[in-house]
Amino acid sequence: MGIMRMGYAHVRVTDLAEAKHHYASTMGLYETLDEGNRVYYKGWDEWDHHSVVLEEGGVGLVKFGFKVDKPEDIDEIEQKAATFGLTVERMSAGENPEVSDGIRFTTPSEHVFEVYHSQTVIGTEVGTHNPESFPRHLVGVGVPGLDHALILAEDVGTMQQMLTDVFGFYATERVQTTLDDDAHLIATWMTSNNQIHQLAVLEGPQGRLHHFAFKLGDWSDVGRAADLMSMDDVPIDIGPTRHGITRGQTVYFFDPSGNRNEVFAGGYLAYPDRPVSVWTPEAIGKGVFYHARELNERFMTVST
Structure with missing residues (x-):
């Protein structure tokens, strides 16, 4: 598999x-x-x-x-x-x-x-026997789990090829200079299952982490998460907003060390035979931040 x-x-x-x-x-x-x-x-x-x-x-x-x-x-x-x-x-x-x-x-x-291939199983907080919808006493945002990450690479095309050849991933969305098949690749969103992306790769300095993300259920969860971040004085990068790429709802923010986190909800189901969505540079602002339709400086320059 x-x-x-x-x-x-x-x-x-x-x-x-x-x-x-x-x-x-x-x-x-x-x-x-x-x-x-x-x-x-x-x-x-x-x-x-x-x-x-x-x-x-x-x-x-x-x-x-x-x-x-x-x-x-x-x-x-x-x-x-x-x-x-x-x-x-x-x-x-x-x-x-x-x-x-x-x-x-x-x-x-x-x-x-x-x-x-395996990790010690300790079980979810609601169990598997007649489970409730969520734990009664959630703390803070109460994220259900890890969702995806975005990393930086000098050569996005080589990383896309590696993830395809070695991991069996396929691209769901891409940013490239033109619509031509041999266009320069600026970013790629990739997965091996129906999740819209497990790993995205953006052109940038080698070995850097842009963000890692936690899954949430829907828009209301994303809004509540942003409220809690304000309560706890968590530095918010941007959001709540929507991505054009993936259609997900999002808040980007920073942990106390400056590592960027994200909470992510929504998005569509991915399938290997679904045509890849291609974005070109003039629309990248709308692709990343669908409502503002422009990138903030931090999103493009801050990584750890």
Whole structure:
């Protein structure tokens, strides 16, 4: 089957105490493990042990973990990665707490990706036997789980090809210089399932993280999240607003270390045979911020 979904985002923070307050009290994630300089979290509707790892010391991305369906998928992806020209190393079970064995490699964009097949299941906060719609005592925004991320790369086309050849991803939307098939690629939104995107890649400095996002249910959840951010003095980048690209509803904001987060709702279902939506530079403002129809400077210049 290949990649099922993005399983975890492991990021650096400058002050772990401040970060814990943001991700636990404002975002409402549940702490599952504290290793001193690393803390592990999950959302209320996630069943695996963790989806977010915070590590004290700096800012930006340490690595992403992607989950496959079964152990033999690891071997297939390892072979495809080697064929693509990537240097792949094996990781042992437990090297990441509660995560199976798998592989690790550095992408052409200089990001570290890990691929694994299982993680300790601790269950959702509502269980699986006659479950309620949501936990009665949500904290803060109460995000259900991790949704997607956007990274920067000098060569978006090479990253798109890698994600296609190695992970079996397909593009749902793109920004390119013209409508021609050989046009220069500025950004791409990619997935392996019906989620509108699991990973997006935007042209920019190597190895940088633009944002990672949490899923929400609908417009009212997005608006409530923005209200709570104001209550907690969370710096908001932009929103609530809508994307033209993906049609999702959004608020962008920053954690105390300056890593950009997003809450994201809506969007349409993706299918491999759906024609790719193509945006050209004169419409990119409307594509990213559908209502304002222009990009703010922070969105294009701030990354970690």
